[in-house]
Amino acid sequence: xxxxxxxxxxxxxxxxxxxxxxxxxxxxxxxxxxxxxxxxxxxxxxxxxxxxxxxxxxxxxxxxxxxxxxxxxxxxxxxxxxxxxxxxxxxxxxxxxxxxxxxxxxxxxxxxxxxxxxxxxxxxxxxxxxxxxxxxxxxxxxxxxxxxxxxxxxxxxxxxxxxxxxxxxxxxxxxxxxxxxxxxxxxxxxxxxxxxxxxxxxxxxxxxxxxxxxxxxxxxxxxxxxxxxxxxxxxxxxxxxxxxxxxxxxxxxxxxxxxxxxxxxxxxxxxxxxxxxxxxxxxxxxxxxxxxxxxxxxxxxxxxxxxxxxxxxxxxxxxxxxxxxxxxxxxxxxx
Numbered sequence: 001x002x003x004x005x006x007x008x009x010x011x012x013x014x015x016x017x018x019x020x021x022x023x024x025x026x027x028x029x030x031x032x033x034x035x036x037x038x039x040x041x042x043x044x045x046x047x048x049x050x051x052x053x054x055x056x057x058x059x060x061x062x063x064x065x066x067x068x069x070x071x072x073x074x075x076x077x078x079x080x081x082x083x084x085x086x087x088x089x090x091x092x093x094x095x096x097x098x099x100x101x102x103x104x105x106x107x108x109x110x111x112x113x114x115x116x117x118x119x120x121x122x123x124x125x126x127x128x129x130x131x132x133x134x135x136x137x138x139x140x141x142x143x144x145x146x147x148x149x150x151x152x153x154x155x156x157x158x159x160x161x162x163x164x165x166x167x168x169x170x171x172x173x174x175x176x177x178x179x180x181x182x183x184x185x186x187x188x189x190x191x192x193x194x195x196x197x198x199x200x201x202x203x204x205x206x207x208x209x210x211x212x213x214x215x216x217x218x219x220x221x222x223x224x225x226x227x228x229x230x231x232x233x234x235x236x237x238x239x240x241x242x243x244x245x246x247x248x249x250x251x252x253x254x255x256x257x258x259x260x261x262x263x264x265x266x267x268x269x270x271x272x273x274x275x276x277x278x279x280x281x282x283x284x285x286x287x288x289x290x291x292x293x294x295x296x297x298x299x300x301x302x303x304x305x306x307x308x309x310x311x312x313x314x315x316x317x318x319x320x321x322x323x324x325x326x327x328x329x330x331x332x333x334x335x
Contacts, residue, residue: 036083050247059239109292114212139186193278292327
C-alpha cells in the first residue's frame, strides 16, 4: 500500500472518530434539570404527561423528579441548591421576597390555576350547608400554606371564623394528614386527589365541596427557580416552559381516560378508575392551566387570600417575583 493510501486511510479514520465522538456528545449534551414537587398528586397531571410523552426530551432536557413533601421543605431544597426548579405554591416565592432575599425566587410557568383540595366529610351530610361545619373538628393544612389559606378564605366567605367557629387542627405533617383522618382524627378534612376519591371508594369520607371552585382562580402551583439560575440558564428555562406548555395542550385535548393512562406510572398503587375520576374532577373545575403565563387578576386574588390569612406583609407586584417572558414565548412557539 502506498504512502498516499495510508494517508487517505488515516484521514478517514480521524473523520470517523470525530463523527463518533460528536455523536456521543450530542447524546450527552441534554441539560439536566432537577425538579422538586411539593407533593405527588393528580393535580400535577400535566407535569407527568410532559415526562411520559417525552416533551422535556424533545427540548433537549434530562429531567429528574423528586417529591419534597411540603412547601417549606421544597423551598429549602431550592434555596440550598439541592434542586434547580420547584413545583410549589406561588406564595412561597412571596415569603422569600418578603424576607429580603438577595437571590429571589422567580415564578416562570404556571401549572395549576385553582386550589386543588376538596372538603371531605367523615359522614354523608345530605344537602350540604357550610354552616354545618360550625362547632366541628376540622383537620386543616399547614399554616401559611396555600391549601390552608384558600380553605380559610372560603370559610370566611361563608361566614365561618376558622379560628373561632371550628376546632382547627394544624399540627400534623402534610404527608400524614390523610392517614390522620383515616385513623379517626377530625370530622372534616381538606384533601387533594387522588386521596379524596380513594376515601370515597373505601367509605372513609365523602367529597361535599371544592375549595378550588369556591376560592376562584389563583396561580396555585407554579414552576419557579432562583433568579441566579435564570441568569445562567435562561435557555434551559425557556425549553422547560415550552415542554410544560406542550403538556398543558395535550391534557386539554385528550380525555380523562387518556390522561389517566399516561400518568399511571406515577401512581402505581392507585387504580386507573380512581385516576380517571380525579383527572375528570380537575378538568371540570378548570384546575389545569392551559397557559404557563401568570395573570394579574389571579395574582391579585392570591394576594387577597394571603392578606385574609394574615400572611402578607405588603402587596407584592407580579413582575417583582414572576417572569412571564418564558410563558409568552412558549405560547408563540405553539402557534
